[in-house]
Amino acid sequence: MRTLQVLLALSLLATPALAKGKGTQDSPWVIGMSQCNLGEPWRVQMNADIKKAAEAHNNLNVIFKDAQNDTLKQRAHIEEFVSQGVDLLIVSPKEAAPLTPPVAKAFKAGIPVIVLDRRVLGGDYTVFIGADNKRIGEAAGKWIAAKLGGAGNVVELKGLMTSTPGQDRNSGFRKGIEGSGLKVIFETDMQWLEPNARKEMESALSRFDKIDLVYAHNDPAAHGAWLAAKAAGREKNILFVGIDGLPQEGQAYVNQGILAACFEYPTGGKEAIETALSILGGGQVPKEIVVPSRVFTPENIKNGGEALK
Ligand code: FRU
Numbered sequence: 538m539r540t541l542q543v544l545l546a547l548s549l550l551a552t553p554a555l556a557k558g559k560g561t562q563d564s565p566w567v568i569g570m571s572q573c574n575l576g577e578p579w580r581v582q583m584n585a586d587i588k589k590a591a592e593a594h595n596n597l598n599v600i601f602k603d604a605q606n607d608t609l610k611q612r613a614h615i616e617e618f619v620s621q622g623v624d625l626l627i628v629s630p631k632e633a634a635p636l637t638p639p640v641a642k643a644f645k646a647g648i649p650v651i652v653l654d655r656r657v658l659g660g661d662y663t664v665f666i667g668a669d670n671k672r673i674g675e676a677a678g679k680w681i682a683a684k685l686g687g688a689g690n691v692v693e694l695k696g697l698m699t700s701t702p703g704q705d706r707n708s709g710f711r712k713g714i715e716g717s718g719l720k721v722i723f724e725t726d727m728q729w730l731e732p733n734a735r736k737e738m739e740s741a742l743s744r745f746d747k748i749d750l751v752y753a754h755n756d757p758a759a760h761g762a763w764l765a766a767k768a769a770g771r772e773k774n775i776l777f778v779g780i781d782g783l784p785q786e787g788q789a790y791v792n793q794g795i796l797a798a799c800f801e802y803p804t805g806g807k808e809a810i811e812t813a814l815s816i817l818g819g820g821q822v823p824k825e826i827v828v829p830s831r832v833f834t835p836e837n838i839k840n841g842g843e844a845l846k
Pocket of ligand 1: 577655702754757781
């Protein structure tokens with residue numbers, strides 16, 4: 538009898554409380570937010586943007602989980618949100634392929650899913666929100682080709698190539714420099730991480746005497762490359778271009794003369810909450826929402842940068 542009671546108590550404990558809300562102040566909607574990592578300032582900003590936008594509504598409750606750059610952990614987080622029965626899921630996935638099945642499973646279980654910034658494969662989600670990375674890459678390519686007068690040696694520090702922004706910032710860039718005399722003399726996957734970028738740049742510097750510009754897929758990597766060049770006394774002979782453009786990061790680097798340009802990559806956090814509210818309110822949303830981007834240079838930064846053409 539006692540064993541039975543203990544078993545019953547244990548099974549009750551193991552059953553997750555259903556998180557369902559009604560969209561009222563007393564019973565707010567419950568949104569699960571699966572963030573792939575909080576290691577970079579950009580992701581901290583994304584969560585802050587989501588939190589701020591959500592706080593403007595008294596009928597929403599967002600639960601954040603940080604997968605600490607571990608795909609398996611993120612998969613488990615998505616599954617936990619599903620078994621908790623959240624009303625809606627926001628996922629910013631580390632990698633496309635391995636996170637496609639859990640996202641599809643959540644969606645097929647009837648939970649609306651907003652995929653934010655990095656894509657998954659296929660179409661088993663409600664809406665994708667993000668900036669156009671191909672367009673950003675292409676704009677960067679064109680800007681760089683013009684800046685270097687159509688010729689020069691470029692180092693490309695690529696973001697994690699199993700994530701879609703890395704792939705798109707690469708293919709867009711290659712399209713942007715097509716037909717120019719620019720040569721990519723060194724390219725490598727720095728996995729979005731500043732320390733990796735710094736190490737890779739050390740190798741590039743030791744192999745090549747003439748490097749005209751570093752195109753880095755994010756600002757942390759551009760900064761890591763600049764640190765490596767500075768340590769080698771070569772930072773004044775090389776231009777650095779990055780992507781993200783946070784006021785406290787990329788824009789500050791432009792102001793300090795570290796970056797020749799940086800391309801804004803908005804977090805989409807505010808748009809995710811606005812979209813979540815329309816979905817939860819029964820509205821129709823498009824399959825894809827593209828957030829606009831800007832370029833910041835020393836010439837235009839005082840005026841808030843310039844929209845991508
Ligand atoms: C942060 C980050 C950003 C980059 C984005 C791409 O983890 O690497 O720097 O723009 O992810 O998804």
